[in-house]
Amino acid sequence: MTIKTKKLINAPEDIIPEFIEGFVEVWPDLLTVEGPTGRAVVARQGPRDGKVGIVIGGGSGHEPAFAGYVGRGLADAAAVGNVFASPSPQQILDAGRAADGGAGVVFLYGNYTGDVLNFTMAAEELAAEGTPVRHVAVTDDIASAPYARRDERRGVAGDFFVFKCAGAAADRGEPLERVEALARLANDNCRSMGVALGACSLPQTGIPNFEIGPEDMEIGMGIHGEPGMRRAPLASADTVADLLMEPILAELGLGAGDRVAVLVNGLGATTHLELVLLFRRVRRCLEEKGVGIHARWVGEYATSLEMAGASVTLLKLDETLVSLLDHPCRTPALTVGAEPAPPAGATRSTRQVRTRKASAVQDRSSLVTTGSITPKRFRAMMVNIAKAIRQNRDWLSQLDGVIGDGDHGITMDIGWTAVIADLSKLPHDATISETCDVMAQAFLSAVGASSGPLYASAFKSAGAAVSERLNLDGPAIAAWIDGMSNGILARGGAKPGDKTMLDAWAPAAKAAIRVADKGADEKAVLQVATEAARAGMERTAELESRRGRSAKLGARSLGHIDPGAASAAIVLAAMSEEDVTFDAIPPIKQG
Numbered sequence: 001m002t003i004k005t006k007k008l009i010n011a012p013e014d015i016i017p018e019f020i021e022g023f024v025e026v027w028p029d030l031l032t033v034e035g036p037t038g039r040a041v042v043a044r045q046g047p048r049d050g051k052v053g054i055v056i057g058g059g060s061g062h063e064p065a066f067a068g069y070v071g072r073g074l075a076d077a078a079a080v081g082n083v084f085a086s087p088s089p090q091q092i093l094d095a096g097r098a099a100d101g102g103a104g105v106v107f108l109y110g111n112y113t114g115d116v117l118n119f120t121m122a123a124e125e126l127a128a129e130g131t132p133v134r135h136v137a138v139t140d141d142i143a144s145a146p147y148a149r150r151d152e153r154r155g156v157a158g159d160f161f162v163f164k165c166a167g168a169a170a171d172r173g174e175p176l177e178r179v180e181a182l183a184r185l186a187n188d189n190c191r192s193m194g195v196a197l198g199a200c201s202l203p204q205t206g207i208p209n210f211e212i213g214p215e216d217m218e219i220g221m222g223i224h225g226e227p228g229m230r231r232a233p234l235a236s237a238d239t240v241a242d243l244l245m246e247p248i249l250a251e252l253g254l255g256a257g258d259r260v261a262v263l264v265n266g267l268g269a270t271t272h273l274e275l276v277l278l279f280r281r282v283r284r285c286l287e288e289k290g291v292g293i294h295a296r297w298v299g300e301y302a303t304s305l306e307m308a309g310a311s312v313t314l315l316k317l318d319e320t321l322v323s324l325l326d327h328p329c330r331t332p333a334l335t336v337g338a339e340p341a342p343p344a345g346a347t348r349s350t351r352q353v354r355t356r357k358a359s360a361v362q363d364r365s366s367l368v369t370t371g372s373i374t375p376k377r378f379r380a381m382m383v384n385i386a387k388a389i390r391q392n393r394d395w396l397s398q399l400d401g402v403i404g405d406g407d408h409g410i411t412m413d414i415g416w417t418a419v420i421a422d423l424s425k426l427p428h429d430a431t432i433s434e435t436c437d438v439m440a441q442a443f444l445s446a447v448g449a450s451s452g453p454l455y456a457s458a459f460k461s462a463g464a465a466v467s468e469r470l471n472l473d474g475p476a477i478a479a480w481i482d483g484m485s486n487g488i489l490a491r492g493g494a495k496p497g498d499k500t501m502l503d504a505w506a507p508a509a510k511a512a513i514r515v516a517d518k519g520a521d522e523k524a525v526l527q528v529a530t531e532a533a534r535a536g537m538e539r540t541a542e543l544e545s546r547r548g549r550s551a552k553l554g555a556r557s558l559g560h561i562d563p564g565a566a567s568a569a570i571v572l573a574a575m576s577e578e579d580v581t582f583d584a585i586p587p588i589k590q591g
Contacts, residue, residue, distance in 0.1 A: 004201075004205075004206035004207060005201040005206045005207075005208065005306070006206075007201075007203055007206065009203050012203045012204040013204075015060075015083070015203050016039075016060055016080060016081075016082055016083070017038060019060065019080075020033060020038065020039065020041060020067070020080060023041070023067055023332075024041065026332070027071075027332045029044065030043065030044060030045075030070075030071045030072070030330070030331065030332065031043065031044060031067070031070060031071070031332070032044055034077075034094060034097075034098040035091075035093075035094025035095070035097065035098060036090075036094065037088075037090050037091045037094050037445075039079060039080045039081070039087055039088075039091035039094065039095075040077050040078070040079055040080075040091065040094035040095035040098050041067040041070050041077065041078045041080060041095075042070065042076065042077045042095070042098045042099070043070050043071050043072060043074075043075070043076050043077065043331075045072045046070070046071065046072060046074075046075070046076035046077070046099070047076045047077070047098060047099050047100070047101050047348055048101050048343075048346040048347065048348050049101045049102055049346070049347050049348060049349055050101055050102060050103055050173075051076075051101040051103055051170060051171070051173065052101070052103045052104055052105065052106060052169075052170040052174065052175070052176050052179045053076045053077070053096070053098075053099030053100050053101055053103075053104070053105040053106070053170070054074070054075045054076050054077075054099065054105075054106055054108065054163075054166055054167050054170050054179075055075070055076065055077050055078070055079065055092070055095045055096050055099050055105055055106070055107050055108070056069060056070075056075045056077075056078050056079075056107075056108045056109065056159070056163055057078050057079030057080065057081065057086075057087050057091075057092060057095060057107075057109055057115075057119075058079075058081060058086060058087070058109055058110055058112075058115055058159075059081040059082060059083060059084045059085045059086060059087075059114075059224070059448065059449075060080055060081060060082060060083045060084075061083040061084050061200075061224075061303070061304065061305045062223060062302050062303050062304065063303060064300070064301065064303075064332060064333035065159060065160075065301065065302045065303075065333075066078040066079075066080065066159075067080055067332070068331060068332045068333030068334070069160075069163050069164075069167075069331050069333055069334060070331055070332075071329065071330050071331030071332065072171075072329060072330045072331070072339060073167060073168065073171045073327060073328050073329030073330065073331075073336075074163060074164060074167035074168075074171075074329040074331050074334065075108075075163055075167050075331070076098070076099035076170075077095035077096070077098045077099040078095060079091045079092040079094070079095040081448040081449075082407075082411070082414070082448060082449075083202055083203060083204075083305070083407065084202070084224045084406075084407050085114060085407060085411055085447070085448040085449040086109075086112065086114035086115040086117070086118045086119075086448035086449055086450075086452075087118060087448045088118060088444055088445055088446070088447065088448050088452055089118050089119075089121040089122040089125065089444060089452075089453070090122075090444070090445050091448070092107070092118060092119055092122035093122050093125060093126060096122060096123075096126045096131065096133070097126070097131075100126075100131050101348070101349075102349070103175065103176060104131065104132035104133065104134065104176035105126065105131055105132070105133050105134075106133075106134045106135075106136065106166060106170070106176070106179050106180055106183060107119045107122070107123060107133060107134070107135045107136070108136050108138065108159070108162060108163055108166055108183060109135075109137060109138070109155070110137065110138050110154060110155025110156070110159060110223075111137035111138060111139045111151075111152075111153060111154055111155045112154060112155070112224075112450075113450040113492070114448055114449040114450040114451075114452070114453075115137070116137060117450055117452075117453040117454070117491065117492070118448055118452060118453055119135060120135070121444075121453055123135060132176055134176060134177075134179070134180040136162065136166070136180060136183040136184055136187060137155065138155030138158055138159050138162050138187055138190075139151060139152075139153040139154070139155060139187060140153065140154075140155060140156060140157070140158025140159075140162075140187065140190040140191055140192040140313060141153050141154040141155065141156045141158070141192050141193075141194075141220075141222070142191050142192065142193050142220075142247045142248060142251060143193055143194070143219070143220025143221075143228070143229045143247075144220070144222070144229075147251060154222055154223075156192045156194060156222065156223050156302065156311060156313075157192050157194070157223070157263055157265040157301060157302040157311045157313045158187070158190040158191070158192045158263075158313050158315075159302060160263055160265075160297070160301050160302060160313070160334075161186050161190050161261065161263070161313065161315045161325075162183055162186045162187050162190065164186075164324065164325060164329070164334070164336075165182055165183060165185070165186035165321060165324040165325065166179055166182060166183035166186070167329060168323075168324040168325070168327035168329065169182040169183070169324060171327065171329070172327065182320070182324065185320065185321065186315065186321060186324070189252070189315055189316040189317070189318075189321065190313060190314070190315045190316075191247075191248045191251050191252055191313065191314055192248070192311050192312065192313040192314075193220065193243075193244040193245075193247055193248055193311065193312055194220065194221055194223075194228075194244070194265075194267070194309060194310065194311030194312070195217050195218065195219050195220075195221070195228070195240055195243070195244060195309050195310060195311070196212075196217065196218040196221040196228060196267065196304075196307055196308065196309035197212075197217050197218075197234065197270075197308040197309050198212060198269065198307060198308035198309070199211070199212060199307065200267075200268065200304050200305035200306050200307040201305065201306070201406075202305075202397070202406055202407055202410065204397075204407075204410045205394065205397055205406065205410070207397075207398070207401070207406075208401075209226075209401040209406040210401060210402065212231070215233055215234050216231050216232070216233060216234060217231070217232055217233070217234050217235070217240070217309075218230075218231055218309075219231070219232055219243065221304075221307075221309065222304075223267070223302055223303075223304045224304065237274065237277040237278055237280075237281060238277075238281045240278065240310075241278045241281035241282050241285065241312065242281065242285065244311070244312045245281075245282060245285045245312060248312065248314050249285070249289065249314075252314060252316045254286070254289055254291045254314075254316065255289060255290065255291070256289065256290030256291070257290060257291075257292075258290075258291045258292070258316065258317075259291070259292045259293070259294045259316075259317045259322070260286065260291055260292070260293060260294065260314045260315060260316055260317060261293070261294055261295040261296070261297075261314070261315040261317060261321075261325055262279070262282060262283075262286075262293055262295070262296045262297070262312075262313070262314060263296075263297045263298075263301060263311075263312070263313040263314075263315075264276075264278050264279045264282060264296075264297070264298045264299075264310060264311075264312055265297075265299070265300065265301045265302055265303075265310060265311045265312075265313065266299060266300040266303065266309075266310050267300075267303050267304045267307040267308065267309040267310060267311070268300065268303040268304055268305050268306045268307050268308070269306045269307060269308040269309075270308055270309060270310050272298070272299065274310070275298050275299065275310055276298060278310055278312065279296065279298045282312055294317055294322060294325070295325055295326075301333065301334075364429070364431065364470060366468075367431065367468060367469055367470035368468055368469045368470060368471070368476075369470045369471050370471060370473050371469070371471040371472045371473030371474075371476055371477075371522055372471065372473070372521075372522055372523075373432075373471055373472035373473075373476075373477060373522050374470075374471050375429070375430060375431055375432050375435065375470070375471075376428075378432045378435060378472070379423055379435065381574070381575045382419060382420065382423060382435075382439070383420060383423075384574040384575070384577065385416060385570075385571050385574040385575065386416035386417060386419065386420045387574070388570050388571075388573065388574035389409075389412050389413050389416045389567065389570060389571075389574075390413055390416075390417075392409065392566075392567075392570050393409035393410065393412070393413045394409060395409065395566075396408050396409030396412060396563050396566055396567055396570075397409035397410055397563075399560070399561055399562075399563040399566055400563040402560045407449070408451070408563040408564065408567065409563070409567075411447055411448075411449050411451050411452075412447075412451060412567050414446050414447055415442075415443045415446050415447040415451060415452065415455060416443075417446070418442040418443065418445065418446030418447070419438075419439045419442045419443060421442070422438050422439070422441070422442040423435065423438060423439070423442075426438055431469075431470060432463065432466055432469065432470075432472065432480075433463040433464070433466055433467040433469075434463075435463070436459045436460065436462055436463025437459070437460065437463055439459045440455075440456040440457070440458075440459035440460045440463070441456070443455045443456050443459065444456035450492065451564070453491055453492075454487075454488050454491055454492050454501070455488075456491075457487040457488065457490060457491035457492075458483070458484040458485075458487035458488045458491075458505075459484075459487070460487060461483040461484065461486050461487025461490065462480045462481070462483035462484045462487060463483070464483065465479045465480055465482065465483030465486075466479055466480050466483070472522060473521065473522055474515075474516045474519070474520045474521045474522045474524065474525045475516040475517075476522075477512070477516075477522045477525050477526060478509075478512035478513045478515075478516035478525050478529075479513075481505075481508055481509045481512045481525075481529050481572070482509040482512065482513055484505055484509070485502065485505040485506050485508070485509040486509075488501060488502055488505055489502060489506075497543060498543075499540050499543040499544065499562045499565075500562060500564050500565065501562070501564030501565050501567065501568045502565075503536045503537070503539065503540050503543070503562060503565045504533040504534075504536040504537045504540075504564075504565040504566075504568035504569050504572075505533070505536075505568050506536070507532040507533065507535065507536040508529040508530070508532045508533040508536065508568070508572055509529070510532070511528045511529055511531070511532035512525045512526075512528060512529040512532075514528075515528045523576075526572070526575055526576035527576050529572050529576070530569070530572040530573050530575075530576045533565075533568055533569040533572045533573075534569045534573070536565060536569070537561060537562070537565040537566050537568070537569040538561065540561050540562035540565045541558075541559055541560060541561050542558070543558070543562075544558055
């Protein structure tokens with residue numbers, strides 16, 4: 001019997017808008033909300049003309065990160081995503097536009113696939129509007145990759161130090177290139193290591209993301225409820241502190257005369273008493289090496305909902321970083337020194353934003369009409385997909401909880417719900433290609449995480465592949481499936497065998513083209529593609545993950561089906577059975 005956790009929430013789908021509303025009401029002198037998405041929390045006295053804008057962001061569930069670091073002298077705006085999911089490009093754009101003072105904008109975020117994809121897409125659009133943008137993806141988590149591949153490491157609690165230093169540099173009036181360089185300096189000098197004693201649970205499911213015994217702990221976990229790099233017997237506070245400190249000290253090469261800043265961070269359900277015990281041992285470890293502590297913070301600064309556990313972060317200091325850490329700031333989660341006052345004469349101009357060009361209307365008279373999949377039938381297929389994803393949502397999230405953060409089913413359900421809502425507003429004579437464009441924008445706007453950009457690119461690519469068609473026949477539906485695969489490949493960079501959604505889409509596309517070339521009709525093409533996708537999904541259990549959050553688990557990802565491949569198989573199954581009632585569509589079971 002699965003025991004669900006208890007949370008003080010209202011409707012799960014309203015949790016983030018309600019959080020943002022309440023958060024700015026707690027801090028009305030510091031914060032406001034700007035932009036049509038309602039997801040950009042902005043400092044009232046932060047953005048100003050001539051100053052580099054600092055935009056931070058990521059998924060919710062890490063409070064006080066990320067909105068808690070918005071204020072005077074630190075971040076100018078934060079883009080707030082759904083729980084454990086990156087904000088969408090539109091949400092990031094709202095934050096970027098609000099922070100822009102004409103001197104450029106720096107995006108700061110954790111090094112996760114979803115964040116990288118979404119912030120990159122937002123930066124591309126912001127740059128097209130004329131705003132210079134720089135990125136720094138925080139990579140402080142030692143456990144997630146060896147030093148030789150440190151650019152693959154996750155960003156965990158080290159965000160705290162990178163945000164602080166970059167925010168100070170911008171507030172002091174440093175130019176864009178210098179702010180970026182100082183953020184990278186902080187990132188390069190920052191190392192973290194964490195331990196989890198218990199799992200967390202998403203508000204939508206109330207089910208712990210992973211199981212852990214009463215005498216066990218997860219070493220090197222992420223901040224999204226992911227399992228750690230390895231499991232070990234529960235140990236004393238001093239032993240755990242030594243375990244966390246050993247790799248940090250080794251990588252930073254700390255010795256007598258060095259100075260550091262220390263962050264002992266709670267993950268959501270660890271008492272301050274326990275955190276102080278960890279700091280006590282951390283201080284002694286540093287003292288034994290002759291390393292001085294310039295600044296220290298002990299508490300909750302980057303949490304993982306109600307996860308029990310803690311992390312230790314050290315920032316190796318030089319005079320430049322010391323001055324940035326000591327620079328005054330005032331935010332809901334961090335105040336340093338006396339509250340800084342805006343420079344005399346500081347102003348904030350209203351920003352002019354380019355209007356998005358309307359899509360060109362297709363000439364329907366020139367479109368190919370052969371094939372039984374009409375635009376109306378195609379929309380019915382999309383409705384079937386949304387229903388099938390909803391039916392399998394919890395299963396998909398359970399798959400993701402084993403090797404990821406447990407939100408894939410929820411994320412896909414949000415995306416497909418948004419798709420169906422937007423399709424209901426389309427003209428009845430909209431073509432399949434136009435329908436795909438609307439689906440892409442709907443998915444991208446509703447879904448952060450990696451699925452948003454990947455499926456948006458897939459829909460765009462698939463729609464372009466059949467842009468000369470009104471109806472779809474066998475070769476055309478094969479081209480559409482191949483377009484989906486190509487769009488994912490182009491945007492995400494994964495390849496077959498990496499244990500991703502591509503391991504279902506790629507074999508489905510290959511099989512579809514093969515039988516279409518032999519004269520198969522659209523029904524037969526879909527059936528073969530569905531079978532290939534299912535087989536590809538099942539084969540992912542034999543693969544070690546090389547992409548996304550589960551890639552950090554190494555061999556621990558073996559034996560588990562990839563949730564992205566599973567949802568891809570569901571999509572194709574629902575398309576091939578679009579003319580049956582929803583209740584007759586069998587849920588896909590783990591093989």
